[in-house]
Amino acid sequence: MSTLLDILVLGTLWGSLYTLISVGFTLIFGVAGIINLAHGAFYMLGAYLGYTFMSLLGIHVVLSAAMAIVGTSLAGAVVERLFIKPMRQNHAYVLLITLALALLFQEIMYVFFGPHGKAVQDFLTGELLLGNVRVTYQKLLTMVVSWISVAALWVFIKTTRTGKSISAVAQNLDAAVLVGIQPEKVYLLTMGISAALAGTAGVLIAPILEAVPGMWAFPLFKAFAVVIIGGLGSLEGAILSAMLLGYAETLVSRLVSANYPDMVYLVAIILILVLRPRGLMGRRAQ
Amino acid sequence: MKRKGFLTVLGMVFLLALSTQPSQAANRDFDKAKTIRIGSLGPVQLPQGQGIHNAAKMAVEEINEAGGIHGKKLELFVGDTEGKPEKGITAMKKLVLEDKVDVLIGCYSSGVALAIQPYLPQYQIVYMATGTASIDLTNNVKKEYEKYKYFFRNMINSDIRQQKWAAKFLVEFVHKKLGYKKIAILAENAKWVHQYAPALKKDLEDAGLEVVFYEMFDVDVKDFSPTFAAIRGKGAQWIAQIVSHAASIPLVKAWQDSQSAPMGLCDVQGMDSKFWEMTGGKCLGEITYNFIARAPLTEKTIPMWDKYVKLFGTNPVYTTGFTYDGVYMLAEVIRQKKSLKSKDIIDGLEKISYKGVLHPEIGFDKESHDLLEGRYVMPMVQWQEGGKQVVVWPEQFKTGDFTPPPWWKK
Amino acid sequence: MGSPCLQEVELFFGRGVIIRRLASLGGFGLLVMLAPLVLDEIYHLELLFLCHYYVMLACSWDLLTGFTGNVNFGHAFFIGGAGFAGALLNKHLGFGPWLTLPAGAVLAAFCGLIVGSFTLRLRGPYFAAVTFCFAALLYKWIMIRHEIFGGEEGLSGLDWLTPSPLGNYYLSALLMLGSVAGLYFLSRSSFGLALRSIGQNESTSQGSGIDTTRYKIIAFVISASIAGLAGAMYGHAQMHVGPEMAHDSLSSLVLMMAVVGGMGSIIGPVIGAYLLTLVNESLRFMGELRLLIYSAAVVVVILFAPKGLLDLFLRAGERLRGLRQG
16 A cells, blocks of 8 residues: 555656656647757756756855756757757758757766766755655655646646747648748747756756766656657647656556666657557647 | 789788787886886776775875885876776776886776776786775686786675675674664675675575565666665665665665665765765765774774875775775885786785785785785774764774664664 | 669769779778788777777668668667677677677677568657667666676676787778678669668658668668677677667767768768777877867767768868869
């Protein structure tokens, strides 16, 4: 019984984190049709910026987090303008240059911060005991912020004018242009939002894990998995598959061993692509 | 026709080139050598590696200040292995082929040392391993002496020696003194643990303890919350961790957060003085054994420790003591034999009995070239309030009392 | 399908071009074979061996991705897979390199066939994702089953490739030159043409009657077998195989070499492999900054010379010729 509770708690935690990481990734694909392999690097940037402001400069937690997220968002905009815009026609090249950028980001972090994990203080100290799992307030905060962010994104896209223009570009580029929407501005904005979401995840997770130069890889792979399983371009699909992945991994970790959860997403991608390539909730047309 | 001629020329070129043999490195003539070159291997970015390189540097400088070896100065070259076998091979080749060192010392990972071993007979160079614990390294020497005789190890092997010491600590201190019976074993699955962990489990069960949890986890794992939740669920009273290469920092943080049970056996990264800062103080209460401590293991230990702290601004790590003694032993043998030929160095090392910082009578087994039995001590060190590292066991080297973690009721 | 017969190629490109191409390849081959007369330090031989290894990896990768546009993110699957297979055959069954190298190539080809059959009907990012997954799964499996594969530390004590560093150099040179020549002429044949047309527009090619999936699978199999051969070769030369040979960072590295050199030409990856390997070595004195400069350079090249350095050189050459004539 307590095992089930453990799985529920931890699964929800990871599922929420994956959701936060993946919505940005699927957003940029749905809107601009590109796969941004530097997505994980924004997550990493958020974590390191958070570390710099909080631990090195001693700035107040909330301000640090805000600055880190804004910084990451700006980085996203710069990447979009300088590196992705010139390559946009050729999808293969976008893959390549964003990959190269991710590797470059890794090296930059290595030079500035060294290869050791950097410890970041929890934002809130204290914890809750649920079953056998001690859930720290930090982890609860991560969950709550993830959901608030996703909800805010949802509201933004469905109700505001700018949000609707993003949606319009995603659905039908030509029609959107006809109505007077400027796609370049939309791409820039979307990338900024996408990076901000990834950066938020990074800032939140840094106290729980640690900030290392290689940390951009794992969120990228998970986001990729979530988005493929859920269906490229589908926000609802991303949320659903993120939660499923979170539970599945926790289940495997508890019932089998800690070595296997990292294989779940790999097997899931292969199964989905072989059996139902458009994903759980993706659109039929490719 | 043109093609045939082309191939013939190719063949002749091939044969011609094969006849030229590139030059050898080690085994130089002692009298003709201007300096004596030592190659130090280890991961430059990790504390264990820095411990190797710093110790070698300190020893080399001291020997040079005392006049060198028959007037010849020692020169130190550093090879960065990054703790990985592939990089280790590259680093070793740089030292042997480019820097042309006379002897090799160091290395922290057994995997790296194993990858390097087959090259020793190719390059005919002596290698003193000072940070690698796997027994395979010295078993290889025993099995194929002619091939691997160039290899010596003055560190304490994990498969037998560390494992027996671990069992001793858990039975004599944790069980008999503290009264605990239910033990959890949480080990990384690296080479040095493969024999260690199962043998430890058996020894504990033979002594009447109950191993309620046993897992060998992948070195890449970063999320340990489910693991500690499971350990807590099994009612463990003590966690025996065995980690070196894995992600100690997240592991220790998850352990502290889980408030499951006291943890103490072996956390190599946890030996480092900066570990307190790196975990944000979350290693409070963790115990790990170390191979060096600021305790009078011999009369040379504390002066060496204090000088090291003064020179490098940080405490010695476990590789420091072994490397420091290792460099001195190599120098001693070269001095005695007045030779840089590997066969002479090997002969000298097989016969040596040296008073180092770790033990008064360091020597090697003639068949396996492993450190002789009984010529070592492994103090258990606990992280206490304020980031202090206190020796809590064995009794004769204690610098303080064992203090359970603040949340531990029993 | 039609075999890549030289007569067909000559008819298409003109006889003069063939002779010129053979001559330049031959010239390159001669240079490689004669190099040890000038560079006799073991250190140099081993560095060039490394170049041969990466050339084989980059060129084999190029055959599929450079020509058909299907990005393969899991090349390390074949490199590491064959490397470990060869190592296991060597350690447990005592097979020498003369057996393990071909065995590695055949095994890799077989895996390429299986994986390709399932996945090459997927397009674009999906194929890329799947290739990545297979490689990542292999890597995980290698790490988990540490009692077989040695875990993080791999398998050591393999038989050496040949009895001397010089021998290693020549064997790798022969394998490399053979692979490059084979891949090159393949790419210039009707098979290569078919691959290129798939790369331009897969739907159209399919429409004109080419079984695109079959062509892609064959290219994938050839690509895999050469990568496997190289992997087994490398393992023996190092006397060690480790999980890094199956890691995604190796896939990325090979990919970067091909892209920087110029995808879709076979020759571009040769340039990319030599250049990046030698530059990486020569920048060693920079210590920590080395990889930073390296990866920054890669980004710059992709941004400003997306078709690669080969294309850059060729265009510069044309412009020079144009200047002289005009």
